[in-house]
Each structure stands twice: as C-alpha cells, then as structure tokens.
Amino acid sequence: MDAFLLWFDEFWAVYSNLILTLGINALLALSIWLTLACGLLALANAAFMGIGAYAGALATMNYDSPFALSLVVAMAAPSLVALAIGVPVLRLGGVYLAMATLGFGEVVRVVILNTESITGGALGLNGIPQQTQWWHVALALAIVVFMLARLHRSKTGRAFEAIKVDETAAGLMGIDLRAHKLLAFVLGAAIAGLAGALNAHLTFFIGPQEYGFDRGVEILTMAILGGIGSLIGPVIGAFFLTLLPELLRGLADFRLIVNGLILVSVVLFLPNGLWDPARIRNWFGARR
Amino acid sequence: MQFMRSAIVALAIGASTVASQAAEVKLGVAAALSGLAAQYGAAIRNGFELAAEEINAAGGVNGNTIKLVVEDEQGKKEEAINVYKKLIFQDKVLLIFGPTLSNSASAANPIAQAAKAPVFGTSNTADGITAVGNYIFRNSVTEADVLPVTLKTVVEKEGVKKVAVLYGNDDVFTKSGYDNFAKALKDQNIPVTTTETFAKGDVDFKAQLTKIKASGPDAIVLSALLAEGAPILVQARQLGIDLPFVGGNGVNSVKIFELAKGASDNLWVGSPWSASNDTPENKKFIEAYTKKFGLAPDQFAAQTYDALHIVAEALKKVQLSGDIAKDRAALRDALPDVSWTGVTGPFKFRQAVDKSGKPAGYDADQQPIVSVTKDGAYQIVK
Numbered sequence: 001m002d003a004f005l006l007w008f009d010e011f012w013a014v015y016s017n018l019i020l021t022l023g024i025n026a027l028l029a030l031s032i033w034l035t036l037a038c039g040l041l042a043l044a045n046a047a048f049m050g051i052g053a054y055a056g057a058l059a060t061m062n063y064d065s066p067f068a069l070s071l072v073v074a075m076a077a078p079s080l081v082a083l084a085i086g087v088p089v090l091r092l093g094g095v096y097l098a099m100a101t102l103g104f105g106e107v108v109r110v111v112i113l114n115t116e117s118i119t120g121g122a123l124g125l126n127g128i129p130q131q132t133q134w135w136h137v138a139l140a141l142a143i144v145v146f147m148l149a150r151l152h153r154s155k156t157g158r159a160f161e162a163i164k165v166d167e168t169a170a171g172l173m174g175i176d177l178r179a180h181k182l183l184a185f186v187l188g189a190a191i192a193g194l195a196g197a198l199n200a201h202l203t204f205f206i207g208p209q210e211y212g213f214d215r216g217v218e219i220l221t222m223a224i225l226g227g228i229g230s231l232i233g234p235v236i237g238a239f240f241l242t243l244l245p246e247l248l249r250g251l252a253d254f255r256l257i258v259n260g261l262i263l264v265s266v267v268l269f270l271p272n273g274l275w276d277p278a279r280i281r282n283w284f285g286a287r288r
Numbered sequence: 289m290q291f292m293r294s295a296i297v298a299l300a301i302g303a304s305t306v307a308s309q310a311a312e313v314k315l316g317v318a319a320a321l322s323g324l325a326a327q328y329g330a331a332i333r334n335g336f337e338l339a340a341e342e343i344n345a346a347g348g349v350n351g352n353t354i355k356l357v358v359e360d361e362q363g364k365k366e367e368a369i370n371v372y373k374k375l376i377f378q379d380k381v382l383l384i385f386g387p388t389l390s391n392s393a394s395a396a397n398p399i400a401q402a403a404k405a406p407v408f409g410t411s412n413t414a415d416g417i418t419a420v421g422n423y424i425f426r427n428s429v430t431e432a433d434v435l436p437v438t439l440k441t442v443v444e445k446e447g448v449k450k451v452a453v454l455y456g457n458d459d460v461f462t463k464s465g466y467d468n469f470a471k472a473l474k475d476q477n478i479p480v481t482t483t484e485t486f487a488k489g490d491v492d493f494k495a496q497l498t499k500i501k502a503s504g505p506d507a508i509v510l511s512a513l514l515a516e517g518a519p520i521l522v523q524a525r526q527l528g529i530d531l532p533f534v535g536g537n538g539v540n541s542v543k544i545f546e547l548a549k550g551a552s553d554n555l556w557v558g559s560p561w562s563a564s565n566d567t568p569e570n571k572k573f574i575e576a577y578t579k580k581f582g583l584a585p586d587q588f589a590a591q592t593y594d595a596l597h598i599v600a601e602a603l604k605k606v607q608l609s610g611d612i613a614k615d616r617a618a619l620r621d622a623l624p625d626v627s628w629t630g631v632t633g634p635f636k637f638r639q640a641v642d643k644s645g646k647p648a649g650y651d652a653d654q655q656p657i658v659s660v661t662k663d664g665a666y667q668i669v670k
Contacts, residue, residue, distance in 0.1 A: 014377045017370055017373055017399075122459055122462075203395045207460065209460075246370065
C-alpha cells in the first residue's frame with residue numbers, strides 16, 4: 001500500500017496538470033457538442049473560452065473575488081455576449097453561421113489586444129493565482145455531463161435532435177427554432193467560459209493568441225473525432241486528442257507525424273467518431 | 289537529428305565507461321521543437337548539444353558527464369508545464385533550460401520555483417520572467433537593456449534628432465519591444481514624429497510608410513519580426529526612404545539579407561552576440577557549429593552554448609551528494625557567482641526584483657554589440 005501511495009505521489013506530481021487539462025478539454029468539447037447537437041456549426045467556442053478566462057482572471061486579480069464567484073462571472077460574461085450576438089447570428093445557417101462565428105472570434109481577439117489597460121493587450125495577463133484543484137475540474141465535468149444528459153433526454157433535448165435532423169419539419173411540429181438554437185448557443189458559451197476560467201487559474205498566464213482560430217479548430221476536432229452521437233463521444237475525443245501527444249512522447253522527432261497518421265486513420269476507419277456503439281457492436285458481431 | 293542524438297548518447301556512454309566512478313549529471317532542456325517557434329527551438333537544441341559534447345569530450349565536470357534530457361514543449365504553455373513536471377519529478381534533472389518562448393516561461397517557471405528546481409532561460413526576453421523567484425535565471429539579455437544602447441549608438445553616429453516609430457501591436461514580442469523603445473526614447477529625450485502600427489500577417493505597409501515619410505523623421509524605430517520587418521525595409525526603400533532603421537531582436541537574423549535582398553542596408557540592431565565578432569571563443573564556436581550541423585549558428589544557438597558552459601562552471605563548485613533536492617539547492621547557490629567569458633563576451637548575473645521590489649531571480653549583465661547591415665553582412669559599430 002505504501003509503495004502504491006509513493007508511486008501515486010510521483011505519478012500525480014508528473015501528470016496532475018495533464019489530467020486537469022483532460023477535464024478542461026472535455027468541457028470544451030461538450031460546449032461545442034451542444035450546438036452541434038442542435039445542427040449548428042458555430043465556431044465561437046474558443047472566443048467564449050477566452051471571454052470566460054479573461055473575465056474570471058480579472059475578477060480574481062482585480063477584485064479579489066473568491067474562486068467560486070470568479071467561475072460564476074466566467075460563465076455569465078460569455079453567456080451575455082452569446083445572448084447578444086446569438087439573436088442576429090443564429091438566423092444564419094450552415095457555412096454562413098460558421099463564417100460569422102469565426103469572424104466574431106477575430107473580433108474578440110482584436111478587442112482583447114486593444115483594451116490594453118484592462119487585458120494587458122498582446123502581453124497577456126501574468127501572475128494569475130493558481131486556484132484550480134483537481135476536484136474543481138472533476139466536479140465541473142460531472143455536473144456538466146449530468147445536466148447535459150438530463151437535457152438530452154428532456155423535451156428540449158428532443159427538440160434539439162429534431163432541429164438537427166430536419167429544421168423545417170421541426171418548425172412545422174411547433175418547435176420554437178430560434179429560442180432552442182439560442183438556448184444551445186448560450187449554454188455552450190457558459191460551459192466554454194467555465195473551461196476558460198479553470199484553465200486560466202491553472203496555468204498562471206493567459207494571452208489573446210490562445211483563443212484564436214487554432215483553438216477553435218482543436219475544440220471542433222475533439223468533438224467530431226470523438227463522435228457527436230452521444231455525450232460520451234466528445235469526452236472520449238477530448239481525452240484522446242490530449243493524451244495522444246503525451247503517450248507518443250517517446251518517439252521524439254517522429255511524434256507529430258505518428259500523431260497525424262493516427263488521426264487520419266481514425267477519420268478513415270471510424271467516420272462517425274471514436275464512440276460509435278453501432279459500429280463497435282458490428283465488429284463483435286462479425287467476429288462471432 | 290536522430291542520428292546525431294544517438295551519436296551523443298553513444299559518446300556519453302563511451303565516456304562513462306572510461307571513468308568508471310563517474311556519475312551522470314542530468315540537465316533538462318524544454319524547447320519548442322515543433323509548432324510555430326520550432327525554428328528557434330532547433331537552434332537552441334543544437335547549441336546545447338554542441339556544448340555538451342565539448343564538455344564531455346574534455347572529461348566532463350569534475351569527472352561527471354553531462355546528460356541532456358531534451359523535451360519538446362511545442363511553444364505552448366500547457367505543454368511547457370507538462371514538460372517541466374516530467375523533467376522535475378520523473379527524470380529528476382538538476383536544472384531545466386528553457387522554455388523557448390516568454391509566454392511559456394510565464395506559465396511554467398512558477399512550477400519549477402515551487403518545486404525548488406533551478407530554471408535557466410536562454411531565449412526569454414520579456415520583462416518579469418525572473419520576477420517569479422530566486423530559482424529563475426536567464427542569460428538572454430532583455431530588450432529593456434539592449435534597445436536603449438542601440439538607439440543611443442544610432443543617435444550618436446547618424447546625428448538623429450527625431451524619429452518615427454513603427455511596430456506590430458498584436459504580438460507579445462513586438463509589442464514589448466515597442467514599450468521598451470518608447471521608454472528609451474522618453475529617457476533620451478528624442479521627439480517622436482509619428483507612431484504607426486501594423487498587424488501580424490500584413491503585407492502592404494505603404495500607407496504607414498508614406499505617413500512616416502511625410503512626418504520628416506531622421507530615423508525609423510522598428511519593432512517587428514522578420515516576416516513583416518523584411519517587406520517593411522523593401523517597401524521603405526521603394527518609396528525612397530533612405531533613413532536608418534533601428535530594429536530589435538526580431539529583425540536580428542542573417543535571414544534578413546535573403547528576405548530583403550537589395551534593400552537590407554542601414555538596419556541597426558543590438559545583441560550580445562554577433563557573427564562578425566572575431567573573439568577567439570566566437571571563432572571557435574562558429575567553426576565547430578558549422579562543421580557539426582552544416583549551417584551557420586544564430587544568436588539562439590550562441591546563447592544556449594554559453595548557458596551550458598555557465599552551468600558547467602557552477603557545477604564545478606558543487607559537491608554532488610546524490611540527494612536531488614540538496615543538489616538542486618547547491619547548484620542554485622553556486623550559479624549567481626559564476627562569471628564566464630564565452631561566445632557572447634564577458635558574462636555575469638545581476639539579481640532582479642519582483643513586483644514588490646524584493647530580490648528575485650537573476651538576469652544577464654552583459655554589454656550588447658551594436659551592428660549595422662551593409663552589403664548583406666553585419667558590421668560591428670565601434
């Protein structure tokens with residue numbers, strides 16, 4: 001037992017940050033899953049993460065707010081922004097929505113760059129106290145998964161599903177399209193903001209370039225790669241994408257090449273994502 | 289690269305079998321070997337490998353061989369933290385060199401400070417890096433130290449009375465370069481005719497340059513990276529602006545001669561290292577580096593090369609006990625007193641202070657060399 005504890009102490013010292021990042025990335029993947037589950041390709045989650053990170057970090061640093069309050073601020077700020085831009089932007093569909101939300105992400109980045117007195121501009125915010133503990137992330141992930149699971153099975157969740165499959169038919173059945181889309185968008189923003197604040201209070205530092213296009217694509221990839229058929233998919237996708245580069249560390253210079261090869265094979269052989277129960281059942285069926 | 293690394297490992301193994309009692313001193317290197325900062329990371333790794341090879345070939349430090357544990361931190365803050373934790377707690381290195389970017393350093397250095405493991409930055413030039421604590425060292429001379437010297441030299445040599453300023457406002461490096469230039473201009477009472485900005489990825493700077501030309505300065509202060517700095521030079525010369533440009537570290541690279549072919553003259557830069565500096569140490573370094581890697585070294589390689597020698601000097605005074613915590617503390621205590629004349633000239637540490645004015649980590653105390661570009665080469669200004 002003592003040997004195990006000793007081993008665990010060392011393991012935790014080395015990998016605690018990675019494990020917390022797993023949880024935070026899972027939250028991000030879930031945040032975009034919400035809009036994807038509603039058939040919306042909105043790519044503003046990196047920007048919402050940034051708004052949450054800055055709002056939470058500024059609350060902690062400038063107003064000495066307790067961590068819980070900072071997290072609430074970090075969820076409220078992007079939600080309000082999402083509410084404001086969601087009304088006009090969600091009238092768009094398909095690639096037009098993707099373009100508009102990408103544009104919004106750029107706007108957020110430029111605003112952060114130019115409000116130097118508050119956000120530190122290009123230099124970022126330095127010296128954020130490290131307050132995120134493992135159980136904060138675990139609890140946040142558990143609550144979000146639980147609430148999303150409940151939502152998925154509720155009337156609202158069914159409405160999301162209906163909108164995803166056929167928007168016109170859903171509208172004819174009496175589903176309020178605009179209200180449901182807006183709800184998915186705002187909830188997604190709140191989750192992304194929460195993830196942003198947890199990350200900011202873990203890494204001592206945030207800068208505007210962290211919440212740009214690259215991060216947006218990374219979040220989308222995590223959700224799509226995991227599979228958006230259920231809640232488990234995005235979480236698995238986030239774990240997979242975060243762990244893979246670390247597991248391949250031994251390969252040194254070939255690491256990113258192998259990393260890329262694995263991702264391409266996953267997309268080729270598992271087009272519906274890693275978590276695809278029907279396909280997995282099929283594999284075992286064929287073997288029998 | 290892979291081949292070279294195995295060659296070094298083989299060399300290290302060979303050396304350790306010769307001296308049977310010799311131990312290995314493990315030093316970590318956290319560098320951006322992939323991602324956007326990979327070009328810097330590659331030079332950084334080369335510099336360390338060359339220095340380690342030389343030190344080990346000469347018998348190591350007190351008979352102990354130096355073993356580098358190189359990890360890729362991709363230029364990302366999360367990766368830098370992961371790498372630091374691996375190096376400190378799993379590989380149990382005595383000291384960590386790195387990370388490549390100042391942003392990563394802001395995120396990862398507090399981890400090392402808390403674990404009482406020394407960190408030695410070779411490329412972090414941002415303000416406040418060493419304010420984290422007394423385990424943080426760097427030999428990269430900050431822009432705050434270099435830019436005033438460069439500016440002063442240009443003013444003296446070219447009789448500059450007033451300047452125009454052009455900088456990138458969406459990049460950490462160019463923005464903090466601008467802040468330091470602005471402070472230096474104010475301290476030296478040089479009036480600014482106009483201040484213009486651009487963003488990363490811009491390709492046309494004619495609007496800003498025309499405005500600058502109209503404001504009638506004697507020189508242009510430029511805080512840019514190579515990607516924007518080179519076209520700015522070209523377009524300025526096209527517009528008939530023959531004024532001297534005063535640049536920061538971002539445009540201090542031999543690549544400028546290629547990227548701004550025919551328009552690269554009259555750019556003034558300052559750095560502790562210059563390829564044209566012909567001290568015996570520097571000549572030997574350039575020759576060995578070119579022979580080993582088949583390309584010319586840059587200042588990143590030069591600074592890492594010196595960094596390992598500085599740490600080796602400190603290690604000579606440390607009696608290694610095998611207890612990693614004790615040895616790290618002993619190395620930390622030995623480092624501040626090291627003085628070393630390497631490829632970047634005479635070097636010693638200067639203690640920095642944190643936000644509340646308390647003594648913290650250690651910055652480089654070094655005199656920069658100012659050079660001006662002429663006919664595709666740097667000429668040292670004496």
